[in-house]
Amino acid sequence: MEVGRLPISATLRGKLISSGYTTLSSLASVSPSNLARELEISNNEAFEVLKLASHGRGLDRSEGSGAIVNGAETAWDMLHKEQFIPRITTSCADLDNLLGGGINVSEVTEIGGVPGIGKTQLGIQLAVNVQIPGAFGGVGGKAVYIEGSFMVERALQIAEACIEDMSDYSVLLKKNAIPHQIQIEPKNILENIFYFRVCSYTEQIALINYLDKFITEHKDVKVVIVDSVTFHFRQNFDDLALRTRLLSEMALKLMKLAKKFSLAVRINHLVVVLFNQVTTKFAEGSFQLTLALGDSWSHSCTNRIILYWNGDERYAYLEKSPSLQSASAPYSVTCRGIRNSTSSNKRTKMM
Incomplete structure (x- = not known):
């Protein structure tokens, strides 16, 4: 249960979220005096909040006790399901090969x-490509795009190119017959991208908490893109302990979303894609580029991909994956979107 469902004032709810208390479990180990001091409220108010939270946790346990037992499944069943989990193409064959066929849904x-x-550019490409119908090897879903400088004109260009690619694919499959007509128009693709803009880390946390309800109401949403997850957490954020707690709660929520809408709802799959910024850290006697938010955050994601320059060519490096070997592959950003590298050196390089 989320703190947003507690019967308290909006002001008090906002203070809880701003301080990193987004779920009832996050309030389990805090004392009334510490909560009062952190939220700048009275001890009585803090006591009432913790009392309501304790009651809510008890309801969650009583309502979900049977679901824990009923939800058990064997490792063999899990493996069988994973073999049929779809992937979202990046429109770059080399990059798809690096990722085992594309971005893995449910992770x-x-x-x-x-x-x-x-x-x-890659984020917009995925928001478009998630809508490719199953007949063309896609997942036929919709996209949620959070934050970032979303460029609707660029999305239109990529959508038009995607439809052209599907038309070419249809002709290729039906060389001796009349090809299927593509029913999708660029307008339809743009209508299936839900864009949310947030202006602070509190708004970002509130929106992440709201996604469960939104995706429940829009079960055809199959990708959530956050671009970027780090921006608001790197601006004037001096309390590193608070930042770590906020990020941990948010990461847990996103992981639960990915699992809930792939395993619990069998007809639906959901992938969460987080875009991060880079920073530098001193290691082995020199400064090296690394993704922002530190090592703790890196454990929150199933897969981790680092994009970098190799001379004048763009490369993607698969740094972390539970089932794939670390490697890198080139890609290009073209007027049509993400595509294979124009360089003659397209061989996937092992790191």
Whole structure:
């Protein structure tokens, strides 16, 4: 249960979220005096909040006790399901091969890199490609795009190119017959991208908490893109302990979303894609580029991809995956979107 459902004032609810208390479990170990001091409220108010939270946790346990037992499944069943989980193409064959066929649905994937490397371009590409119908090898879903400098004109260009690619694919499959007519128009693709803009880390946390309800009402949403997850957590944030707690709560929520809408709802799959910024850290006697928010955050994602420059060519490096070997592959950002590298050196390089 989330703190947003507690019967308290909006002001008090906002203070809880701003301080990192987004779920009832996050309030389990805090004392009334510490909560009162942190939220700048009276001890009586803090006591009432903790009392309501304790009652809510008790309801959650009583309502969900049977579900824990009924939800058990064997490792063999899990493996069988994973073999049929779809992937979202990046429109770059080399990059898809690196990722085992594309971005894995039902997992949290983090993608980071320096400015200008193509993070937002890739995010828009995935928001478009998630809508490719199953007949063309896609998942036929809709997209949620959070934050970032979403460029609707660029999305239109990529949508038009995607429809052209599907038309070419249809002709290829039906060489000796009349090809299928593509029913999708660029307008339809743009209508299926839900864009949310947030202006602070509190708004970002509130929106992440709201996604469960939104996706429940829009079960055809199959990708959530956060571009970027780090921006508001790196601006004037001096309390590192608070930042760590906020990020941990948010990461847990995103992981639960990815699992809930793939395993619990069998007809639906959801992938969460987080775009990150880079920073530097001193290691082995020199400064090296690394993704922001530190090592603790890196454990929050199932897959981690780092985009980087190799001379004048863009490369993607698969740094973390539970089932794939670390490797890198080139890609290009073109007027049609993400595509194979134009360089003659397209061989996937092992790191």
